[in-house]
Amino acid sequence: MSVNIRYINVDISETLNTFTEEKLSKLFNRYEFLIGATVRFKQDENNHTKGKICDIELSLPGPRIFATSDEAQYEVAVRETISDLERQLKKRKEIYKTY
Numbered sequence: 001m002s003v004n005i006r007y008i009n010v011d012i013s014e015t016l017n018t019f020t021e022e023k024l025s026k027l028f029n030r031y032e033f034l035i036g037a038t039v040r041f042k043q044d045e046n047n048h049t050k051g052k053i054c055d056i057e058l059s060l061p062g063p064r065i066f067a068t069s070d071e072a073q074y075e076v077a078v079r080e081t082i083s084d085l086e087r088q089l090k091k092r093k094e095i096y097k098t099y
Contacts, residue, residue, distance in 0.1 A: 001028040002036035010041050016074055023082050031089050035059040041074060054081045
């Protein structure tokens with residue numbers, strides 16, 4: 001499992017790194033065909049109520065899977081994004097089932 005975390009115009013946070021890696025490790029344990037993940041944290045200066053954006057792109061055999069969410073806190077954005085990715089992964093896993 002390789003996780004690449006990038007911060008775009010946001011201060012680096014070690015606690016956010018460990019939180020994100022912990023959540024992603026659950027996905028990597030459940031879906032053995034995952035290769036890596038790229039996580040990007042951004043801040044939208046124009047949106048004052050939300051504006052904390054989390055983008056996650058997963059590498060796996062076939063096309064990559066991507067999800068993003070815009071929330072008031074980065075931790076909530078990570079949870080929402082991983083929830084969206086899990087839905088996509090369930091659909092993808094159906095393709096890989098052997099009959």
